[in-house]
Each structure stands twice: as C-alpha cells, then as structure tokens.
Amino acid sequence: MLRVAIIGASGYTGGELARLLCNHDRVELTAATSRAQQNVPLADIYPHLRNRTAVVCSAPDVAQLIEQADFFFCAVPHKTAMDLVPGLLVSGKKVVDLSADFRFRDLRVYEHWYQPHTAPQIAAEAVYGLPEIHREAIRQARLVANPGCYPTSITLALGPLLQAGVIDPGSIIIDAKSGTSGAGRGASVATLFCEVTDGFRAYKVGGIHRHTPEIEQNLSHLAGRPVTVSFTPHLLPLSRGILSTIYASLTVAADEERLRDLLRQRYRDEPFVRVLDDDRQPATQYVRGSNYCDIALTVDRRTNRVILTSVIDNIVKGASGQAIQNMNLMCGFDETAGLTQAPLFP
Numbered sequence: 001m002l003r004v005a006i007i008g009a010s011g012y013t014g015g016e017l018a019r020l021l022c023n024h025d026r027v028e029l030t031a032a033t034s035r036a037q038q039n040v041p042l043a044d045i046y047p048h049l050r051n052r053t054a055v056v057c058s059a060p061d062v063a064q065l066i067e068q069a070d071f072f073f074c075a076v077p078h079k080t081a082m083d084l085v086p087g088l089l090v091s092g093k094k095v096v097d098l099s100a101d102f103r104f105r106d107l108r109v110y111e112h113w114y115q116p117h118t119a120p121q122i123a124a125e126a127v128y129g130l131p132e133i134h135r136e137a138i139r140q141a142r143l144v145a146n147p148g149c150y151p152t153s154i155t156l157a158l159g160p161l162l163q164a165g166v167i168d169p170g171s172i173i174i175d176a177k178s179g180t181s182g183a184g185r186g187a188s189v190a191t192l193f194c195e196v197t198d199g200f201r202a203y204k205v206g207g208i209h210r211h212t213p214e215i216e217q218n219l220s221h222l223a224g225r226p227v228t229v230s231f232t233p234h235l236l237p238l239s240r241g242i243l244s245t246i247y248a249s250l251t252v253a254a255d256e257e258r259l260r261d262l263l264r265q266r267y268r269d270e271p272f273v274r275v276l277d278d279d280r281q282p283a284t285q286y287v288r289g290s291n292y293c294d295i296a297l298t299v300d301r302r303t304n305r306v307i308l309t310s311v312i313d314n315i316v317k318g319a320s321g322q323a324i325q326n327m328n329l330m331c332g333f334d335e336t337a338g339l340t341q342a343p344l345f346p
C-alpha cells in the first residue's frame with residue numbers, strides 16, 4: 001500500500017481527497033494536517049468520513065510528515081505550497097500540489113498575478129496536471145501542478161477545436177459559473193448564506209481573475225500561438241459544480257456534426273470526458289461527486305459561432321479527483337482507480 005498524506009486536510013479539497021481515497025485500494029491515508037485542528041480526528045472535522053479513516057490531524061511539519069508518508073497532496077492556499085513542496089521533494093517524495101504555485105511555465109506571469117516565487121528551480125520541473133493533455137509527462141513527474149477548476153472545464157472544451165484550427169483564437173468569450181465550495185472553507189462575508197443564496201452574480205469582471213492567465217497559457221499551448229480570452233466568473237448558490245459557457249467564431253463552414261465528431265474523436269479513449277449528443281445539454285447535477293467533464297457543442301448559424309457548454313464538479317475533476325488521477329499516473333496505478341463511482345443524482 002502506498003502511504004499517502006494530505007497537507008491541508010481540513011479544507012474542502014483536502015476533505016474530498018480523503019473521501020475519494022477511502023475508495024482507492026492501492027493507498028492508505030497515513031497523515032493529514034490542520035494547524036487549527038491539531039490532534040483532531042479527520043472524521044470529527046468531516047463526519048461523513050466516520051468509520052472510513054482513523055487519521056488524526058497534525059501540524060504541517062515537513063520533517064515529521066516525511067517519516068509518515070511517501071506520496072503527498074498539498075491542498076493549501078497558493079503562496080503557502082511553495083514553502084512546503086521543496087522539503088518534500090528533497091526527501092524523495094512525490095507531490096501533487098493543488099494550488100497555483102507550480103502551474104505556470106513563465107514565472108513572470110505567476111509573479112505578475114500572484115507574488116514573488118520562492119522556488120523557481122522546482123517550478124521549472126513541475127508538470128501541468130491535465131492528464132488529457134500531458135499524460136506521458138505526468139507519468140514521469142515527481143511534482144505535478146494540479147490545474148485550476150475553471151481552467152480545467154474550459155481547456156477540455158476548447159482544446160480540440162483550437163488544435164484543429166476551426167475557431168478564431170482571438171474571438172473567445174467565456175462565461176463561467178462556480179458553486180461556492182470553489183472559494184474554500186475559510187469563513188468570509190462573501191460566502192455567507194445570505195450573500196450567496198437566492199441570487200447569482202459575476203465577480204472579478206474585466207479580465208482580472210487570476211485564472212485568466214492560466215486559461216491563456218493552456219489555450220496558447222494548444223493553439224500554437226498566443227491566445228487572449230474574455231473570461232468572466234460567476235458565483236452560484238450551489239455547493240459544488242462549474243458550468244462554463246464558451247463562445248468562439250468559426251473559421252470553417254458551420255457543420256455542427258463534423259465539429260462534434262472532432263470532440264468525440266479526441267476524447268474517444270478518455271475515461272473522464274463525455275461528449276454529449278446534439279439534443280443534450282450538460283448540467284452540474286449530472287457530474288456531482290464524479291471525475292467527469294461533460295461537454296456539449298452547438299453551432300449558432302446566424303452568427304457563425306460555436307457554443308460549448310462544459311461542466312465539472314469543481315472539487316472533483318476541478319481539484320481532488322484530478323489530483324488522484326494524477327497520482328494514479330505518477331505511481332503506475334490504473335488511471336481510474338478510486339474514481340469510478342457514478343455521479344450522485346439527484
């Protein structure tokens with residue numbers, strides 16, 4: 001059994017990692033951390049894990065943790081992860097980091113949107129953990145930077161069309177909506193019940209959300225040229241789920257079935273991407289608790305634009321499920337191990 005630790009286990013992605021790892025028959029959760037809840041059993045913090053894990057939270061002390069586990073999930077805020085990861089790698093451990101700290105190929109971009117980087121050598125070796133695009137590199141990696149939730153839903157939908165050159169890369173507009181767990185478990189006024197329920201709003205409008213450069217990095221890589229996008233996130237009164245609605249101008253004839261086939265062919269062998277039929281639309285409730293990304297494609301003949309709708313569960317394919325998919329690849333396990341449960345509906 002692989003001994004696994006979760007640093008930041010009391011957060012939403014940490015809790016979800018623990019839940020999913022309970023169903024993984026090749027790993028054992030041997031350590032979990034929380035600074036605020038040291039010596040508290042994880043199942044007391046997350047009662048849905050009662051009788052499923054006996055792990056007790058400890059301080060995020062790397063010197064002690066390296067004795068307790070061989071594989072690490074770092075589920076702490078960005079800016080914190082880059083202080084912890086170097087010590088884990090030096091000790092010969094493998095790491096999936098769920099924060100943004102190691103996602104950027106160009107550290108100037110990271111430093112512009114986040115803060116000065118304190119581990120640039122390590123950042124250079126990190127592999128961006130979107131298995132549908134970087135599978136072979138992930139298999140060889142000792143550090144994987146797990147993608148952001150919005151970038152996952154958007155990159156999977158647009159990637160095949162950009163690679164095929166059938167859309168104008170300068171015309172992309174993305175309107176994405178996320179459930180509130182995307183903001184993490186920390187208390188804040190913005191995520192209070194009365195602020196979120198019975199309503200729906202955009203935030204960080206005008207290209208200022210920190211996922212904008214990550215989306216552009218991914219799409220530029222796939223298009224083979226610089227791509228800039230208009231990206232507006234919205235906050236939904238849901239606990240889980242992201243729906244991204246994406247518009248782009250076509251550079252080819254508006255043949256909807258041919259474009260849909262392009263997506264189908266690209267994802268034919270992918271276990272976690274489902275391309276829907278022409279009369280179907282994806283919904284967050286059909287991927288809830290699962291590692292699926294569901295994508296639909298429609299052509300608006302009046303405007304000659306393609307409209308993609310893409311949904312994921314932000315804490316599963318958008319974070320913890322994808323992190324386990326990456327661990328499976330890094331450790332030579334079946335890529336779907338621990339992730340085969342059907343979505344929870346209703």
Ligand SMILES: NC(=O)C1=CN([C@@H]2O[C@H](COP(=O)(O)OP(=O)(O)OC[C@H]3O[C@@H](n4cnc5c(N)ncnc54)[C@H](OP(=O)(O)O)[C@@H]3O)[C@@H](O)[C@H]2O)C=CC1
Pocket residue numbers: 007008009010011012013014033034035036037060074075076077078080098099100147148149181182183184185186314315318319
């Ligand atoms: N929520 C989501 O949908 C997604 C989140 N992510 C990323 O995953 C990471 C975790 O997110 P999420 O679970 O939502 O966050 P939460 O705020 O819910 O949890 C953060 C966790 O990190 C711990 N932590 C906070 N600060 C520190 C620190 N300085 N040193 C050590 N531990 C610390 C917290 O516990 P304590 O303070 O007790 O130590 C807690 O366990 C973040 O980088 C986030 O951006 C990525 C994709 C999607």
Ligand SMILES: CC(=O)N[C@@H](CCC(=O)OP(=O)(O)O)C(=O)O
Pocket residue numbers: 098099100147148149150178179180181182183184211233235
């Ligand atoms: C609803 C909400 O607040 N979502 C978060 C994004 C989710 C996230 O955790 O971002 P990373 O994947 O980059 O870590 C936000 O907009 O900042």
